[in-house]
Amino acid sequence: MNDGPGSSRGAGRAEPEQPEGQRPLDVHPAWLPPEAFRAIGSRRTRVLGDGPLVETVLSEVREACARYGGVARHGGVMGHGATGDEPDDLILVLSTVDAVRDFVPAGQPLGEEGFTLAARSGVTVVVADRPAGLLYGLFELVRLGEAAFRPERAPESHRPAMRRRMVDQWDNVDVHPVMGQVERGYAGGSLFWRDGKPRRDPDRLRAYGRLLAGCGVNAVSVNNVNVHATEAHLLTDRLAEVAEIADVLRPYHIRVHLSVSFASPITLGGLPTADPLDERVRAWWAGTTRQVYATIPDFGGYVVKADSEGQPGPFAYGRNHADGANLLAAALAPYGGVVHWRAFVYNHRQDWRDRSTDRARAAYDHFAPLDGQFHDNAILQVKYGPMDFQAREPVSPVIAAMPATRLAVEVQVTQEYTGQQRHVCYLGPQWSEVLGFRPWGPDGPAVRDVAASPGGAASPGRAHDGGGLVAVSNAGDDPFWTGHPLAQANLYAAGRLAWAPDLDPTAILDEWIELTFTPSSTGDPDLLRRSLHEVMDGSWRTYERYTAPLGVGFMVRPGHHYGPDVDGYEYTPWGTYHFADRDGIGVDRTVATGTGFAGQYPPPWSQLYESRQGCPDELLLFFHHVPYGHVLHSGSTVIQHIYDTHFAGVEEVRRARQVWERLAGAGLVDPAVDTRVRERLDEQLRCAEEWCDQLNAYFLRKSGVPDAHGRPIY
Amino acid sequence: MNDGPGSSRGAGRAEPEQPEGQRPLDVHPAWLPPEAFRAIGSRRTRVLGDGPLVETVLSEVREACARYGGVARHGGVMGHGATGDEPDDLILVLSTVDAVRDFVPAGQPLGEEGFTLAARSGVTVVVADRPAGLLYGLFELVRLGEAAFRPERAPESHRPAMRRRMVDQWDNVDVHPVMGQVERGYAGGSLFWRDGKPRRDPDRLRAYGRLLAGCGVNAVSVNNVNVHATEAHLLTDRLAEVAEIADVLRPYHIRVHLSVSFASPITLGGLPTADPLDERVRAWWAGTTRQVYATIPDFGGYVVKADSEGQPGPFAYGRNHADGANLLAAALAPYGGVVHWRAFVYNHRQDWRDRSTDRARAAYDHFAPLDGQFHDNAILQVKYGPMDFQAREPVSPVIAAMPATRLAVEVQVTQEYTGQQRHVCYLGPQWSEVLGFRPWGPDGPAVRDVAASPGGAASPGRAHDGGGLVAVSNAGDDPFWTGHPLAQANLYAAGRLAWAPDLDPTAILDEWIELTFTPSSTGDPDLLRRSLHEVMDGSWRTYERYTAPLGVGFMVRPGHHYGPDVDGYEYTPWGTYHFADRDGIGVDRTVATGTGFAGQYPPPWSQLYESRQGCPDELLLFFHHVPYGHVLHSGSTVIQHIYDTHFAGVEEVRRARQVWERLAGAGLVDPAVDTRVRERLDEQLRCAEEWCDQLNAYFLRKSGVPDAHGRPIY
Structure with missing residues (x-):
């Protein structure tokens, strides 16, 4: 039983036994839980080809079938099992097998790792030039789940954009x-x-x-x-x-x-x-x-x-x-x-x-x-x-x-x-x-x-x-x-x-x-997906909001780099400064008056970054030293932007925590995952508040400009 | 030969061999080098008493005599050696020996650790009630050196002010x-x-x-x-x-x-x-x-x-x-x-x-x-x-x-x-x-x-x-x-x-x-002493000058506490803050408007600390939050004081290094000591400059008040 601290399966739900020879890991299965192989594992699959990577594909299919009642076959003739066999639902095959052309017309070479996925008359086929392509094709099938087994699917070739x-x-x-x-x-x-x-x-x-x-x-x-x-x-x-x-x-x-x-x-x-x-x-x-x-x-x-x-x-x-x-x-x-x-x-x-x-x-x-x-x-x-x-x-x-x-x-x-x-x-x-x-x-x-x-x-x-x-x-x-x-x-x-x-x-x-995540069998079927998107989609921008403003970077505790310390790197040999004084903040990296870094870009970026007006707000302080009263494209001043984004960032974390609590409260998350995530969300909220209060205090003390909305700054 | 890295003896100078049974330590002898025992070791000393601490005294005397040609005697009759012995120059004796009264009149009890030192007719005597007193008396003799052996010395009793x-x-x-x-x-x-x-x-x-x-x-x-x-x-x-x-x-x-x-x-x-x-x-x-x-x-x-x-x-x-x-x-x-x-x-x-x-x-x-x-x-x-x-x-x-x-x-x-x-x-x-x-x-x-x-x-x-x-x-x-x-x-x-x-x-x-330190036999006999006083006497105040100003404290790098970080502890849970903003700095610990800490003192200090006027300059920021323009008793403003003391502190370190170099250049210091001290003085100067520049930059950026003397602030 994969009921360790990391199981994402629902509590109390019976799972088929693990196949022999594979020790269950006391770890979370991440994005490859057994459940993700249900569509494959409950079907009849034939793998055609040989070599170590084909063996890997075959063993993945076999394990899934052992769990979900399907059939895994190796070798034979494409589309034809032994006498009496039911026909294949899925075939993973190297393009060197001639019969492939019945399913997938020859196209551009697929290369070392590419594959083509198609379905015809209820048979889904993955074709690859080389065994690695079959492996990646298998994982594509896993991602598609039941959708991989539509009766008809026009051939679609996948090749990695990057070799390494x-x-x-x-x-x-x-x-x-x-x-x-x-x-x-x-x-x-x-x-x-x-x-x-x-x-x-x-x-x-x-x-x-x-x-x-x-x-x-x-x-x-x-x-x-x-x-x-x-x-x-x-x-x-x-x-x-x-x-x-x-x-x-x-x-x-x-x-x-x-x-x-x-x-x-x-x-x-x-x-x-x-x-x-x-x-x-x-x-x-x-x-x-x-x-x-x-x-x-x-x-x-x-x-x-x-x-x-x-x-x-x-x-x-x-x-x-x-x-x-x-x-x-x-x-x-x-x-x-x-x-x-x-x-x-x-x-x-x-x-x-x-x-x-x-x-x-x-x-x-x-x-x-x-x-x-x-x-x-x-x-x-x-x-x-x-x-x-x-x-x-x-x-x-x-x-x-x-x-x-x-x-x-x-x-x-x-x-x-x-x-x-x-x-x-x-x-x-x-x-x-x-x-x-x-x-x-x-x-x-x-x-x-x-x-x-x-x-x-x-x-x-x-x-x-x-x-x-x-x-x-x-x-x-x-x-x-x-x-x-x-x-x-x-x-x-x-x-x-x-x-x-x-x-x-x-x-x-x-x-x-x-x-x-295992979809819920009860309640709002889409709550899990919506909630996770709500917590995660904007989380990078939320993090940006409650930490260093407008692209200036750092302001973290030296050494371990966790939590705020506005001046932590300001007087160090590390080359990471913000140059905040009572009048303004930012690093002048223009060609005209600064370090010239903006000139390292080709046009149009060199010109855009060079000018305060052209520079995107989110990078303003990376390229320019500006007064706290400088008005951003957003219409806000720099100092008010700092206050606003920091308060907003904290609110977004608080909201994320609420969303998560609602989600977990609906029984949609494994308790071990829930415990870990909640503990981290608590810490995130504490830390976001710390960032917010320290940054706002630092800049209020330095600029003397009060928050337009009179919120607490220490 | 005690010629390890720590020897303070001049190079090339012959030293008597160590007595047998005592392994030379490859360490600096600090304030008890053999040389410090020369006055005792070149005389005739009698120790009267028994017990472990008396043994310690005796072994110290014996070792000194082995090195410098004197004579150590244990027991016998006070002032009288065996037949044919030359008379004692020094006697260390417990007050229970009656003959002591010939030299030192009975006075207040000396207690566990006290002793009386006297000299009469060319014989120096240390009397103690208990053996520990003899030990401390011996070290007093070491401190006095030749001065302990003036022919006449009125009895002087020493008792520790503190028991522990x-x-x-x-x-x-x-x-x-x-x-x-x-x-x-x-x-x-x-x-x-x-x-x-x-x-x-x-x-x-x-x-x-x-x-x-x-x-x-x-x-x-x-x-x-x-x-x-x-x-x-x-x-x-x-x-x-x-x-x-x-x-x-x-x-x-x-x-x-x-x-x-x-x-x-x-x-x-x-x-x-x-x-x-x-x-x-x-x-x-x-x-x-x-x-x-x-x-x-x-x-x-x-x-x-x-x-x-x-x-x-x-x-x-x-x-x-x-x-x-x-x-x-x-x-x-x-x-x-x-x-x-x-x-x-x-x-x-x-x-x-x-x-x-x-x-x-x-x-x-x-x-x-x-x-x-x-x-x-x-x-x-x-x-x-x-x-x-x-x-x-x-x-x-x-x-x-x-x-x-x-x-x-x-x-x-x-x-x-x-x-x-x-x-x-x-x-x-x-x-x-x-x-x-x-x-x-x-x-x-x-x-x-x-x-x-x-x-x-x-x-x-x-x-x-x-x-x-x-x-x-x-x-x-x-x-x-x-x-x-x-x-x-x-x-x-x-x-x-x-x-x-x-x-x-x-x-x-x-x-x-x-x-x-061994006095120099050549050149200015007092150069060593004068130089060391010049380097050390004011060194604490020098350190104070180039670090946190006016009693406000900290401003050190968190954790290891070395080197400057003005805001290092400002937003931490450690309770060590300076509350500097663009207008002023310091902690209001008054009863009237602050934390009330000043009221924990009895008068007159409670009143003195409570008032900006009464508070000594060096503690002003410990007790008061004041504007940068606040005028100190010294006549300087707080901000100008910060600039001035920081520049001055660095100059004092630079001067100390010059003094040391002159001293070492005159051959008055053991090379190993010189090497170590120079290396540290270099680091001190580097660090003092860092303190100076960081503190001044921090307060210039925050206050906007330029240095009255236009010195470089970054």
Whole structure:
């Protein structure tokens, strides 16, 4: 019985026994509960094809059938079972089988991972060129549920927009004295390591891989980009631990990648240098990488954070970051591996007195001049914004600045700056906005196009060879995977947007709700869906409202980044300032009078951001220092906007809590989920009130301008 | 050779070999280097008396003589050696020896620890009633050096003003995940424990005890007042570790005390309650304490932090703190032990929005009503100020509020809020000011009188039964004992002020310099002394200048308390606020319009503190919220005072560094000491500049008032 703390099944409801050989996990099933397989499991399905991934598909179908009374068949002739068999309801088949053409006409190649879904005369068919496509087709069927089995369905082909759909784990092997087992992890321990040793819980890890595959992820970087001494050894003498992880994830078409230290030739190889142009260094990386591939033939590649926040890098040798990235790319090239080279390079020892240095400029200044110099298998991994995963930032100008480079867009699913999985903050809308942003104006490509293909060019030859989407995972060994049960939706959405970045985030949420929650058999059938949308749809904007205003960012407690501290980073070396004084607030990043950051964008954005009038309200303080009395496009002054949004944000959280209580009160939520969500909503409300009161007090004390509505400010 | 990193001897200078059997410690000898014993060691000394403490005196003399060629004799007849012996230069003798009267006339009893020093016809004599007096007499001789051997010296009796002169170690047994091995320790690890186990370095521990005895300390509480789970066991199954420490410290007349958890009957005894009025609880403490004394017959007693910052206490049972303290006092009474009960009780979960609650009031509000209810062997241990060891606070009103209670005054030698032993901050002047403060006005007793005797009454019958002075130690296993070599002076001064609280702190510094540093044989003979005074005399006021202004306190980085963060505690639950807005700053603690804290003092202070005019400048913002334009007694406005003192403080640090460099450049300082001090002075200057620039920037941005002298503010 899956009646652990995380079960989303209704209490007291009988469930079929688990099939033998599969230990029930004492964890929440997230978006792949048994119930989601009911439509498949109650039908007759035939799987045609062979190989490990086909085995995975088959075992998923078999398990569903064992639970819901259907029939799973492997092999045979398409549409024809053995004598006496009833006809198939569903066929999952490779396109190499000729009889497929009876159902689905030949079209464009589906590629490694695509599939076509069709139904004819009551038989639903999934066709793929390669086994991975069958796996993704299966999960599409799961999403569709009963709708997959309409008698007739015109053929519809699905291909991922991005070839690499990756999650980065920031897991440490050792418990880091400050950052713990998982850096910026808010969901318990690591799924991979515990206290310096491999965790070796293959059932849990396989379940994680299954969830990732279920939302389209196909690559996992297994360890923290801050590579500490112990973790560095995963590349060499502890490689077997990575291989074990790869073995568990492989059946779900997931390749493992590894974060490595640029200093490895010194720390692991005993060389006197890590200079990327030194022949010994190149030889060391070549030999080491050869060994990695001898151990893990489908190894994905390396992830590198270099010359950033204390990590070693090529600057120490007077080399640039193309030199650094190409060193590793060359080592990986013979095996088809890639290096993800992070663009998060800035001076984290900035003097706060110096207003000419601007951290927002750093990635562009470092990397834009290097466009075209990176090897084909080097991917520049760019955070979506120029700062660091704030609730609101402009899109990074690097994304438009390097048309001849493969760029991956990095988003943070783990909610470091967005409530740390104690606050409901559905980030799908943020990522969707970022992916849909058009750096060259309305007629140019969007960010999603750049992630799919360098420069966003639609040239068919280069399609899908962009860097893709990289999501820093929010999962851990928490029974709900993500601390806050509703934070599961973020991981799901990240995978889905990597597959199909033009999906509507509300529709993704719909998918997630449909999969995750069992519909109620009594009462208002739509209450669950409506309530969850009410709690989650606008939660990112709600979070934005009660935290730092108008794009200025930060104002969080230093170090752990939870809760408000308006001046917490104001006089630090971290380059994250708001410059509030008694007259006004904001960072002048204009070309005319500021740091010039606005000029890093192509037109029209460079002009829009440059002018106070053109700049969107939500980014005003990111680009301009304005008086508190400045009137926004909304008609409000800056100071009144601060008061209003903060009071409004708190009210929205209070309302969300009411909605949830009504929902749970109607018996529509598993009690364990309810308990966890309520506890978090209470904390969110407390914290939102704290943000509201501190921010308002800070700005009232500083500006002296009273709230127009006379609400309490302390 | 004592040529380790801590030697203060000149490089290349020949030293006599260490006597056999004494391992040289690879640590700085602090204020008891061999050189300090040269005057004694080069003479003929007779020690008359027996017992362990006399043995200590004798071994000190013998070691000095072995080094410097003198003669140490034990026993015999006063003034007469064996036939053929040359006459004694120095005699240390108990007053029970009749012949003493030839040298020193009988006077008032000297008590347990007093001694008389005299010289007649070229023979110097130290007389004591009890062996401990001989030990302290010996260290007085060491302080005097050659001056002790003037041919004639009128008898001068020394008795400690306070019976208990205690240091509290905040050492943990386990390394605490946040606070480390020593809470608020800035001098390496603990001298007692390491990583959960006893350190068992008796040589080092004995050296520590010797240093403490050398400045007059006679009690050590061995563990942190925050008693965590492991440390709680020192009371019972790990008592042997405390006994080992007691054995090592006993030869220097130091008793050990133990911090205990009020919840021990539950956590160690398995009782369902720790209610102080429950008979089972009383019996548990009685039995446990009996066992403690069976193991350590001269055990000093317990130290308790109860109902404070998360520690358990009597409030949980609806009992007051006299009930709590008396519970332990009753258990200790049969054995002559005492309980030190800390008065540091306040609400550390205060709502910053609530301006009526005032942490400064808390100790008085909790304890003043309990005056007269504490048992005779219960000592209420009161921090010198009402907040928490800030560089500047008013003296705690509790000290004047409980004339029928034995009060100990607690000072913090470890520099939690005064530069963490990276900054030179000689605190002797602060403590001297506190001890000389007269809470009832100029004609009443001083704080030092209260610490010596309840209510400060000079009634002879009750003399010396006050609570004494308690100093939170700044020592650790650092080779210089205290991190910053010059911070040794603070530990020395704390001991000396406990013995003689009316000593001039500059004179104490003189003693410390004379003992610690070898005078130069070349160049300006007084350069060393003058330079050290220049660096240290005013260093506390310098520190005050560049940190929080005018007594308002805090403005430090939360958690670790190092470096500036003006608003760091402003919106926290810790009750430490400054309420700065665009118009003014400070906490209104008046009776008329504020929290009423000023009314906790007797007149005349209650009236003086109540009025802006009467309040001393240095405490203005502690008692009043004033506009930035408020004119101080100094003639400066508050805002200009902030700018001026901050710039001045930085200049003073810069000057101190120059003075030190000149001194070290003249070859007057051991290179290891020089290296360490320079490194710290560099850091102090950096940090002082940071304080200056942050504070000035904060207040310029908030007030809008420019600096009258147009200096750079960012």
